[in-house]
Amino acid sequence: MAKPKNNFYNKEAKSAFDHIYKELEEETKYIDEDLIVSYCNLRSQEIELNELVKEEGYRVTNVNSRGGETHQINPTYRAYLSCVAEKNKIYSKINKLLPEIDGELDGFEDF
Structure with a gap:
């Protein structure tokens, strides 16, 4: 049985995920969706x-x-x-997956 996609910890995690995806439109092809879900859950x-x-x-x-x-x-x-600590590890992974042009996720912590 496959793991269900996008299990969010709470509503705040879901809204943070939606906001991040909206902000990163083009960059999302470089980032695994599960990483962002994990980041949002840990943040909440x-x-x-x-x-x-x-x-x-x-x-x-x-x-x-x-x-x-x-x-x-x-x-x-x-x-x-x-x-x-876990959230920061995931944040680092996400930043490494982004293209070199953009560097880091500016303001990613503010969501």
Whole structure:
């Protein structure tokens, strides 16, 4: 069974994808559509995780059975950092696939 095309994380990811395709009309033949879908999905997840990290903080305090406290990095913050790293990797791949004339995607991060 083939994987369905264009599984978007949420509506914001879909609208970002549509906007990018509209902006890059001619360049889209150089870029795999799945890369842009992945980028848009990760971007939406990054925004959500960033909001959660702002609410929860960067560190969490756990209390053990003896009443001692341990301070650890927030798992949500770790997920946020992983998401940003993966998004940046995909962004680099997309920029490498573009023709040399245009260089980078100017303003691609702003969508």
